[in-house]
Amino acid sequence: MRTQKEALVLLLAGGVGSRLNILVQSRAKPAVPFAGMYRIIDFSLSNVMNSGLTKVGVLTQYKPMSLMRHLGTGEAWDFTGRSRGVKILPPHTGFKDSDWYKGTADAVRQNIDFLEKNPSDEVVLLSGDHIYHMNFHAMLEYHRFKKADVTIGMMVVPISEISQFGSGIIDKENRIIDWEEKPKNPKTNLASMGIYVFDYKYLLDSLYKDRDEVDFGMHILPRAIDNDNVFAYPFYGYWRDVGTIQSYWEANMDVVRQGSVISPEAWGIVTNVEAEGRSADRAPARYGNNAQVSASMISAGCIIRGTVVNSVLAPGVVVEEGAVVRDSILFDDCVVGKNSQVDLTIFDKQVQVSSNAKVGVGSRHDFPNIKNPTHLYTGISLIGKEALVPSGVSIGRNCIVNSHSKEDAYPSNNVADGETI
Amino acid sequence: MLKSSTLAMILAGSRVNELDVLTYYRPKSAIPFGGFARVIDFSLSNLLHSGIEQVAILSQYRSYSLINHIGTGAAWDMIGRHRGVSILPPVKGHEAHEEQLDWYRGTADAVYKNLDFVQYHQPEDILVLSGDHIYKMNYQSIIDYHHQKDADLTIAFLKVERDKSAGRFGVADIDGEDGELGGRVTNYWEKPEKPEADWASLTVLVFKPEVLYEALEKNQQCDSYEFGRDIIPQLLADGKKVYGYKYRGYWGYTRTIEEYWQSSMDLLGDNPLIDMEAWGLRTNLEHRGIRDVQPALIRDGASIHNSLVYNGCVVEGTVRNSILFPGVHVAKGAVVENSVLFFNNKIGENCRFNKVITDVNSTFGMGVHVGVVTGSTDDKITVVGWNNQVPDGVEIGAGATIYPHLKQDRWPENKKVANGEVLK
Numbered sequence: 001m002r003t004q005k006e007a008l009v010l011l012l013a014g015g016v017g018s019r020l021n022i023l024v025q026s027r028a029k030p031a032v033p034f035a036g037m038y039r040i041i042d043f044s045l046s047n048v049m050n051s052g053l054t055k056v057g058v059l060t061q062y063k064p065m066s067l068m069r070h071l072g073t074g075e076a077w078d079f080t081g082r083s084r085g086v087k088i089l090p091p092h093t094g095f096k097d098s099d100w101y102k103g104t105a106d107a108v109r110q111n112i113d114f115l116e117k118n119p120s121d122e123v124v125l126l127s128g129d130h131i132y133h134m135n136f137h138a139m140l141e142y143h144r145f146k147k148a149d150v151t152i153g154m155m156v157v158p159i160s161e162i163s164q165f166g167s168g169i170i171d172k173e174n175r176i177i178d179w180e181e182k183p184k185n186p187k188t189n190l191a192s193m194g195i196y197v198f199d200y201k202y203l204l205d206s207l208y209k210d211r212d213e214v215d216f217g218m219h220i221l222p223r224a225i226d227n228d229n230v231f232a233y234p235f236y237g238y239w240r241d242v243g244t245i246q247s248y249w250e251a252n253m254d255v256v257r258q259g260s261v262i263s264p265e266a267w268g269i270v271t272n273v274e275a276e277g278r279s280a281d282r283a284p285a286r287y288g289n290n291a292q293v294s295a296s297m298i299s300a301g302c303i304i305r306g307t308v309v310n311s312v313l314a315p316g317v318v319v320e321e322g323a324v325v326r327d328s329i330l331f332d333d334c335v336v337g338k339n340s341q342v343d344l345t346i347f348d349k350q351v352q353v354s355s356n357a358k359v360g361v362g363s364r365h366d367f368p369n370i371k372n373p374t375h376l377y378t379g380i381s382l383i384g385k386e387a388l389v390p391s392g393v394s395i396g397r398n399c400i401v402n403s404h405s406k407e408d409a410y411p412s413n414n415v416a417d418g419e420t421i
Numbered sequence: 422m423l424k425s426s427t428l429a430m431i432l433a434g435s436r437v438n439e440l441d442v443l444t445y446y447r448p449k450s451a452i453p454f455g456g457f458a459r460v461i462d463f464s465l466s467n468l469l470h471s472g473i474e475q476v477a478i479l480s481q482y483r484s485y486s487l488i489n490h491i492g493t494g495a496a497w498d499m500i501g502r503h504r505g506v507s508i509l510p511p512v513k514g515h516e517a518h519e520e521q522l523d524w525y526r527g528t529a530d531a532v533y534k535n536l537d538f539v540q541y542h543q544p545e546d547i548l549v550l551s552g553d554h555i556y557k558m559n560y561q562s563i564i565d566y567h568h569q570k571d572a573d574l575t576i577a578f579l580k581v582e583r584d585k586s587a588g589r590f591g592v593a594d595i596d597g598e599d600g601e602l603g604g605r606v607t608n609y610w611e612k613p614e615k616p617e618a619d620w621a622s623l624t625v626l627v628f629k630p631e632v633l634y635e636a637l638e639k640n641q642q643c644d645s646y647e648f649g650r651d652i653i654p655q656l657l658a659d660g661k662k663v664y665g666y667k668y669r670g671y672w673g674y675t676r677t678i679e680e681y682w683q684s685s686m687d688l689l690g691d692n693p694l695i696d697m698e699a700w701g702l703r704t705n706l707e708h709r710g711i712r713d714v715q716p717a718l719i720r721d722g723a724s725i726h727n728s729l730v731y732n733g734c735v736v737e738g739t740v741r742n743s744i745l746f747p748g749v750h751v752a753k754g755a756v757v758e759n760s761v762l763f764f765n766n767k768i769g770e771n772c773r774f775n776k777v778i779t780d781v782n783s784t785f786g787m788g789v790h791v792g793v794v795t796g797s798t799d800d801k802i803t804v805v806g807w808n809n810q811v812p813d814g815v816e817i818g819a820g821a822t823i824y825p826h827l828k829q830d831r832w833p834e835n836k837k838v839a840n841g842e843v844l845k
Contacts, residue, residue, distance in 0.1 A: 036716035265715040283697040284456035284731035299716035
């Protein structure tokens with residue numbers, strides 16, 4: 001037990017992440033499974049734990065049940081004990097009957113009592129939906145050394161992607177002298193990672209100052225940069241915002257790629273295996289006599305009798321004899337029946353593919369989903385939770401099969417490219 | 422929550438010479454089994470599924486691994502207001518009770534020395550188990566039979582081949598009182614040279630508490646203190662109601678290296694004799710931190726057939742008919758077959774393993790050959806003790822035994838360990 005005041009952590013985990021489409025139908029983005037046995041938020045929580053920080057508030061809003069079950073007591077990340085703790089901070093009624101969070105700063109402002117009850121020198125403000133490995137202790141040291149009011153974790157990204165981020169222009173001392181939120185015509189390739197260290201008093205003062213400032217990136221940071229001491233903390237490691245289906249798929253593939261830089265275990269990323277009976281109590285993966293597996297991640301409880309190439313399988317997935325799974329991500333307890341083929345597809349939990357079905361067929365990778373052309377346009381298809389793909393059915397590229405779809409949901413045996421069931 | 426009326430006592434203290442280096446640092450019940458678990462997990466999971474959550478484990482040999490493994494007992498739901506698991510090591514008694522200054526002199530003595538613990542729980546039934554067997558059993562069935570017969574002692578038996586193996590167990594004659602279910606035990610022999618019956622004891626015993634207390638007290642006058650050798654014959658001689666409950670199902674024995682290996686092979690195949698998932702086997706995932714290892718990485722060029730591979734493994738080579746515990750790495754060009762590799766073994770490039778059991782944490786250099794050579798008639802199992810660094814190019818023959826944590830200068834200069842050789 002420490003007596004020294006340590007930084008307080010606020011984790012923003014309320015994001016809808018709507019571009020992840022049916023993967024966020026029943027859960028918030030931070031609760032989306034990743035790399036077989038993890039969830040996206042495990043990366044932020046484990047980074048917090050491995051940085052020696054032990055007081056955490058998690059701000060939730062959108063479909064928090066899955067996330068709350070996953071956090072449990074926080075024991076998995078060592079957040080239990082006399083002076084440690086993780087607290088879920090859901091929206092609550094305030095001055096008006098219903099005060100849904102209007103933005104990131106508004107969310108923190110509505111929980112200002114949590115801040116006031118946990119005085120500290122700094123507040124570390126994180127997003128719960130990134131895949132990365134970072135030591136916040138080093139960032140806090142940097143913040144103190146710079147005597148900053150605000151320090152922002154920043155990294156260089158391809159100039160074509162900068163329009164998705166807040167971006168900053170820095171001077172020789174790494175002081176941020178100009179800021180653009182999601183610029184159309186960027187002046188820099190230095191992007192904000194959504195990781196901030198605030199001086200505790202400075203944050204409280206900022207939040208009290210103007211209740212109309214509801215967003216950090218849009219309001220609070222630009223004003224701080226104009227008037228106060230805001231520094232960039234340069235980051236050079238692996239960091240991905242897995243906010244799109246394509247980037248989510250790529251980050252999963254980064255885990256199985258030979259010589260990959262991303263390794264949850266080596267990074268010390270841990271998860272709550274006991275939540276919802278995930279990988280807890282699963283026997284070792286069983287490989288049959290005709291199994292063929294390469295360049296893949298296979299979790300405990302899987303049974304592999306067919307072929308798996310370049311794919312990520314969560315606990316309990318069954319791949320039957322003659323079935324082929326390629327370039328795909330399968331969540332917990334999916335079954336791929338005999339002689340079925342799965343290519344470039346993401347399955348939510350408990351999808352059942354009967355025998356002789358084909359999922360992800362054809363070469364029209366660039367024919368986008370008709371209903372959601374901005375979500376699916378690179379060839380990846382999505383199959384929703386507990387959906388059934390009946391025997392003999394063939395599903396094309398950029399298709400969506402909604403969760404719980406059963407046999408009668410399919411108008412014919414052919415689901416054309418870009419269709420939604 | 423109702424208070425459990427059955428107290429289970431697990432006999433988990435022993436090491437056996439036949440298992441040699443695998444029990445160098447741990448009792449037999451704590452030996453890894455099934456690619457992620459320990460032998461004792463089968464008994465503990467049976468208790469969990471039978472709703473028996475008051476458990477004591479009697480252990481005196483190198484208990485550290487076992488204590489670590491049991492943890493709080495939460496893995497088997499043995500934690501709560503009326504639930505719990507206690508490890509009972511031998512204790513030094515008050516000088517006024519000189520007889521209590523001893524180590525456990527046998528299984529019955531171990532329970533006798535903990536009678537205060539037993540009586541504190543005021544059990545209605547006392548279930549005595551061995552922690553060394555691989556099986557699935559609902560203990561409520563034998564307890565129900567025990568009640569139905571108003572027996573003093575009820576013992577679970579399994580039919581075995583009389584000539585081949587009965588002599589290695591306690592065997593009994595059971596009369597036809599309840600047909601397929603069981604009957605009165607009319608005769609009992611402990612490890613007879615010439616077995617006259619084929620019902621072998623599973624060391625699953627249900628006692629009426631007062632009968633057990635009295636028998637243990639009486640047994641203290643003798644000079645042997647075992648349930649099988651002493652207590653059961655004594656109760657029969659005293660004319661107590663001793664019943665046999667006939668168990669039908671898989672029963673895996675792990676008393677020798679051959680048996681351990683065979684039981685492990687029973688985990689494999691399309692319809693394995695031991696189906697851990699279906700049996701609901703539970704283990705403590707906090708032990709050795711296996712809950713924190715990532716899913717296995719199967720690299721390009723790997724080939725895995727008829728095998729079990731747990732999370733935390735990295736496979737680049739070939740694995741056939743084998744069981745890989747968490748943290749095992751099989752490098753490129755290596756071939757592992759018919760083997761059981763415990764936690765964190767690193768198998769170097771182009772190694773050959775055939776019929777090998779390796780304890781935890783060994784590193785094998787490049788091109789190390791261990792075990793049976795294909796086509797050879799010598800097919801004995803090779804055992805490697807823990808924490809060894811095997812230099813590049815070493816050849817270890819079939820049936821050889823490598824002691825744990827060898828100093829580097831113990832490895833022979835010609836890099837050959839002969840068939841059956843023991844390297845200390």
